[in-house]
Amino acid sequence: MTDSIAVLGAGKIGEALLSGLLTGGRRVEELMFTERHPERAAELTARYGVAAVDVATAAKEAAVLIVAVKPQDIEPLLDELAPHATADTLVVSLCAGLPTSLYERSLDDGVPVVRVMPNTPMVVGEAMSAISPGRHATNDHLAVVEELLSVVGMVVRVPESQQDAVTALSGSGPAYFFYLVEAMIDAGILLGLPRAVSEKLIIQSAVGAATMLAKTGEHPVILREAVTSPAGTTIMAIRELEKHGVRAALLDAIEAARDRSQELGKAHDPS
Numbered sequence: 001m002t003d004s005i006a007v008l009g010a011g012k013i014g015e016a017l018l019s020g021l022l023t024g025g026r027r028v029e030e031l032m033f034t035e036r037h038p039e040r041a042a043e044l045t046a047r048y049g050v051a052a053v054d055v056a057t058a059a060k061e062a063a064v065l066i067v068a069v070k071p072q073d074i075e076p077l078l079d080e081l082a083p084h085a086t087a088d089t090l091v092v093s094l095c096a097g098l099p100t101s102l103y104e105r106s107l108d109d110g111v112p113v114v115r116v117m118p119n120t121p122m123v124v125g126e127a128m129s130a131i132s133p134g135r136h137a138t139n140d141h142l143a144v145v146e147e148l149l150s151v152v153g154m155v156v157r158v159p160e161s162q163q164d165a166v167t168a169l170s171g172s173g174p175a176y177f178f179y180l181v182e183a184m185i186d187a188g189i190l191l192g193l194p195r196a197v198s199e200k201l202i203i204q205s206a207v208g209a210a211t212m213l214a215k216t217g218e219h220p221v222i223l224r225e226a227v228t229s230p231a232g233t234t235i236m237a238i239r240e241l242e243k244h245g246v247r248a249a250l251l252d253a254i255e256a257a258r259d260r261s262q263e264l265g266k267a268h269d270p271s
């Protein structure tokens, strides 16, 4: 099993990872994190028992450093990390849009970097993480990251050139499903159901549909057709969704997310 892991920047995804790793069997002594606000650090230590450290300590004690700051905050973090990262440190970036070459330019030659796009369902062991090696990352480094992340969900390897698309699909993906669920709950309110009832109906329908997708292996079209009775209720709703261009809206939305991921990377491109 991988030695100690340090999360650099324990915000939403960093906390989700710490929490998922602990639930998945990691011991608190194997984990540490850095945070720039002492109140946030104290809150996390109180909640999980994990130690807050500085970057120098993280680099000295942890075999894997997981960078989880906002892309806009990467430069000061790299400045802090550069004097301490060596070829024995594995740097794992969770940051949307940031290429491994950005890290390689800022850190000593030979420091292995793996780019990862995870998602927040890691808190319940159901993350989807896609990983890509940088120039100095070997198969062994990828295996370390796979082992680490498989505790909190599924892991796939993709070429780094696909990471902006992955970010738009599965990185941001949970937000689209939450948005849909939120809108469907509102529809229940519109139809006069009590909020608690509407929430229960929609959340369990979402869980049921997701479980069918995962467990039956059937294509979503087949599963949807099985719900759609001739001249029934579902087809009336589908007609409205098509009329309002929901499919086209999703295509545009995900393309916009991909474009934003590319933009975040380019903001740090010196050329």
Ligand SMILES: NC(=O)C1=CN([C@@H]2O[C@H](COP(=O)(O)OP(=O)(O)OC[C@H]3O[C@@H](n4cnc5c(N)ncnc54)[C@H](OP(=O)(O)O)[C@@H]3O)[C@@H](O)[C@H]2O)C=CC1
Pocket: 008, 009, 010, 011, 012, 013, 014, 034, 035, 036, 037, 040, 068, 069, 070, 071, 073, 076, 077, 094, 095, 096, 097, 117, 118, 119, 120, 171, 172
């Ligand atoms: N949220 C998500 O679902 C996903 C996020 N990501 C990626 O993960 C990264 C973090 O996102 P998210 O968790 O949402 O963002 P957050 O802002 O919630 O988390 C980042 C945390 O890092 C802290 N921080 C910033 N700079 C430093 C520093 N130099 N040293 C220590 N701590 C620092 C921030 O403090 P402060 O509050 O002051 O800013 C904040 O607490 C992003 O790059 C994002 O693209 C990837 C996949 C999914």
Ligand SMILES: O=C(O)[C@@H]1CCC=N1
Pocket: 096, 167, 171, 172
């Ligand atoms: O919204 C974002 O930029 C991050 C990256 C993927 C999910 N959340």
